[in-house]
Amino acid sequence: MCGIVGLFLKDKALEPKLGEMLSGMLGTMCGRGPDSAGFAVYGAGESDEVKLTLRAAEGYDFSGLAAKLGDGADVLQRATHAVLTVPSADEAEVRAKIAALAPEVTVVGAGSRMELYKEVGMPTDVAVRFDLAKMAGTHGIAHTRMATESAVTTNGAHPFSTGLDQCLVHNGSLSNFRTVRRNLERAGVTIQTENDSEVAAGYLTWRMKEGRSLGEALEDSLDDLDGFYTLVVGTESGFGVLRDPIACKPAVMAETDQYVAFGSEYRALAGLPGIENAKIFEPEPAKVYFWDRAAA
Amino acid sequence: MNASTQSHSFDLATAKVRDLNAALHALKEGSNASLWRVSNPRGLHALAAGLDAPVTVEIDGPVGYYCAGMNKQATVIVRGNAGVGIGENMMSGRIEVEGDASQAAGATAHGGLLFIRGQAGARCGISMKGVDIVVGGSVGHMSAFMAQAGTLTVLGDAGEALGDSIYEARLYVRGSVKSLGADCVEKEMRDEHKAQVFEKLKAAGLEGQVDPSEFKRYGSARTLYHFHVDNASAY
Numbered sequence: 001m002c003g004i005v006g007l008f009l010k011d012k013a014l015e016p017k018l019g020e021m022l023s024g025m026l027g028t029m030c031g032r033g034p035d036s037a038g039f040a041v042y043g044a045g046e047s048d049e050v051k052l053t054l055r056a057a058e059g060y061d062f063s064g065l066a067a068k069l070g071d072g073a074d075v076l077q078r079a080t081h082a083v084l085t086v087p088s089a090d091e092a093e094v095r096a097k098i099a100a101l102a103p104e105v106t107v108v109g110a111g112s113r114m115e116l117y118k119e120v121g122m123p124t125d126v127a128v129r130f131d132l133a134k135m136a137g138t139h140g141i142a143h144t145r146m147a148t149e150s151a152v153t154t155n156g157a158h159p160f161s162t163g164l165d166q167c168l169v170h171n172g173s174l175s176n177f178r179t180v181r182r183n184l185e186r187a188g189v190t191i192q193t194e195n196d197s198e199v200a201a202g203y204l205t206w207r208m209k210e211g212r213s214l215g216e217a218l219e220d221s222l223d224d225l226d227g228f229y230t231l232v233v234g235t236e237s238g239f240g241v242l243r244d245p246i247a248c249k250p251a252v253m254a255e256t257d258q259y260v261a262f263g264s265e266y267r268a269l270a271g272l273p274g275i276e277n278a279k280i281f282e283p284e285p286a287k288v289y290f291w292d293r294a295a296a
Numbered sequence: 297m298n299a300s301t302q303s304h305s306f307d308l309a310t311a312k313v314r315d316l317n318a319a320l321h322a323l324k325e326g327s328n329a330s331l332w333r334v335s336n337p338r339g340l341h342a343l344a345a346g347l348d349a350p351v352t353v354e355i356d357g358p359v360g361y362y363c364a365g366m367n368k369q370a371t372v373i374v375r376g377n378a379g380v381g382i383g384e385n386m387m388s389g390r391i392e393v394e395g396d397a398s399q400a401a402g403a404t405a406h407g408g409l410l411f412i413r414g415q416a417g418a419r420c421g422i423s424m425k426g427v428d429i430v431v432g433g434s435v436g437h438m439s440a441f442m443a444q445a446g447t448l449t450v451l452g453d454a455g456e457a458l459g460d461s462i463y464e465a466r467l468y469v470r471g472s473v474k475s476l477g478a479d480c481v482e483k484e485m486r487d488e489h490k491a492q493v494f495e496k497l498k499a500a501g502l503e504g505q506v507d508p509s510e511f512k513r514y515g516s517a518r519t520l521y522h523f524h525v526d527n528a529s530a531y
Contacts (some may be wrong), residue, residue: 247418247437250380250398266339266358266379280358280377282398282417285437 002171003029003123003144003264004251006232008239008291009137011258014273018043019135023127025261025268026142030123032264033144036157037126038118040167040234043137045113050091050164052084053109053116054098055154065102069094079129080154081108081117088112106155111165113137113236118157138293139239141232141262143169149177149196160198162189163205165236170197171249171264172228180224200225204233218242218288232262237293247285254278260291302330309336313343320370323349339379344372347389364391367408383410386427399436402429405446411500418455421448424465430500440467441477449496451506459514463521467514468493470506478530479520483513 005025009015022039045051054062062082066075073094074085086094091110098105109116117130123144127133132142143158150156159167174180177196180203184191189202203225207217214235221231221242228248233240241262243251254261254269256278263269266280283289306316316334323329327349334355337343341360344353347370355363358376367386374382377395386405393401396414403419405427412420412429418436421429426445434452441457443465453471460477466489467480476482493508520527 247399252379252398265360266377267341267360268339270338270358280396282396285418 001032001146002249003032003268004141004169004171004230004232004262005029005143005264005268006139006141006169006234006239006241006262008139008260009258010260014258015138016136018137018140019131020133021272022135022140022142023132024271025263026127026132026144027124028268028271029142029144029264033146034122035147035152036118036120036145036154037123037143038116038145038157038159038169039127039130039132039140039142040109040114040116040159040161041132041135041137041140042111042113042165042234042236043115043135045111047112048088049085050088050110050112051115052086052091052094052098052107053114054082054084054105055080055108055118056082056102056105060105065098065105068101069097078117078131080119081130083115109159109161109167111161111236114161114165114167114234116159116161116167118143118159119154120152120157139234141167141169141234141239148173150194155193156195158197159234160193160195160201162191162198162201163208166201166205166208166234168197168201168204168231168233170200171230172244174200174225174227174229176226196227200229200231201233214238214240215288215290218290222286230264239291241283241289243283243285243287245286251283252280253283253289254280302328304329304332306332306334307336308334308338308340308343313340316343317345320344320347320349320351320353323347323351325349327351337376341379344370347372350389358395367391377414378412382412383408383427386410396433402427405429407446409499415452421446421465424448428496428499430496430502432502434471437474438477440465440480443467447492447496449493449511451502459516461520462516464516466492468496468511469514470511473512473514476514479517480514481517483515485509485511485513489513 062077066073158169161167174196177199204217230249332353337357339360345365348368350369352371354373360379362381364372365384367389371390374393378393378397380398383391384403388408393412397412397416399417400419402410403422406425410429413432415433416435420435420439422441424443430449437455440459444463449468454473456474457477459480490508
């Protein structure tokens with residue numbers, strides 16, 4: 001089944017409350033997917049720095065890793081994850097060092113503003129472990145998973161990030177993901193897990209690398225991704241939604257002067273401020289919806 | 297509780313859906329508790345489902361999945377939007393949604409009136425079996441898919457593949473139809489059909505607001521009732 005939520009703020013005054021609003025939305029969607037959960041939040045960041053979200057086993061000593069990486073490596077740990085901030089110019093070098101010094105550490109996301117956390121377990125517990133309610137930011141997406149196409153593992157949890165500041169959550173199942181995956185691998189895109197949703201994320205990253213905007217990449221996926229999908233995606237400044245042409249999976253959106261919110265069900269939106277007067281609508285099948293901070 | 301013995305209030309901010317439905321299910325024929333006001337529905341599922349008593353339930357806000365499903369006799373009014381499957385398999389009575397309804401409104405319903413003032417999503421009236429559905433706005437794709445009996449009256453437009461694989465049922469659409477599904481065709485709008493549209497509009501309380509002659513009628517061409525290999529590509 002899976003539950004997806006997303007929140008894109010237009011009103012700066014709400015930014016300190018992003019995590020609180022998103023965790024409330026995520027908690028309501030536990031019933032749609034109790035096996036694992038994850039979220040990505042776009043918070044503070046510098047354009048000349050990259051935040052690498054790292055994941056390792058319970059109790060891992062991330063500060064020890066930072067010490068090994070040397071000067072300029074700033075690390076902030078949250079449960080099994082840690083955010084390592086490094087100068088953009090050093091990103092490739094740092095990734096290579098992590099791979100060499102600490103192969104047990106996985107880089108789950110990277111971006112100037114995006115941080116990404118995911119774990120198995122009840123979604124409400126996952127949100128508490130990473131302290132989502134205290135996070136601030138401009139937009140974020142979250143997912144509660146009911147596993148279908150791959151196993152219940154942290155790797156199989158959403159969101160998936162396959163490009164800088166890019167992330168995706170998916171409700172549905174892709175029927176042609178193996179074909180798309182082979183095509184992506186031939187094009188040089190690496191897919192790390194067995195999860196069909198990561199293929200959708202990789203596909204969008206590849207289209208954007210080819211010069212397409214996020215909106216155009218989502219249009220392309222209507223031709224190339226087969227199956228049932230509701231995709232909610234984030235970029236450094238944007239937030240997009242797409243449903244397959246049959247619109248098999250549920251989706252509801254709310255828009256006010258202060259925010260745009262997405263939920264698999266209205267229940268997830270019921271606690272948002274001013275929801276009584278929001279414009280509530282169901283995204284149409286095969287129609288790309290996109291909001292951008294620059295344009296908001 | 298309301299002072300009147302005729303009316304009850306139920307606040308879902310504090311009470312459970314299960315308790316609301318249990319109280320409604322316990323009502324007997326001729327009960328004095330004829331009006332129930334439900335507050336804070338917050339998109340919760342299965343509100344006022346499975347009723348079988350001539351009561352009125354007013355729900356003050358948006359409801360989730362399968363509200364008033366399997367309804368018999370009761371009048372259920374939703375003062376907000378409705379989630380997937382409002383009035384699924386209703387047998388009789390009346391359901392009114394003041395806002396929009398999501399997918400599969402009135403699915404498999406056998407009787408009664410389902411009136412949606414706003415828009416209805418995809419597959420409105422899927423496999424309908426005798427219900428009368430009136431939609432003030434438009435309906436989404438695949439509406440009246442495999443419809444078997446009843447009427448679907450749409451004041452706005454219809455999405456793709458209206459009436460796909462329709463057996464019977466009468467579909468009246470005032471606006472545009474994006475496309476017709478397999479075996480669904482436009483049919484002549486005779487006086488008896490205009491009278492029927494008027495009757496359905498009246499049941500919804502819309503008589504005099506819309507001219508029945510503005511509607512077009514769609515129904516089954518009846519070529520797919522029995523499998524014939526020449527039609528294989530049409531399914």
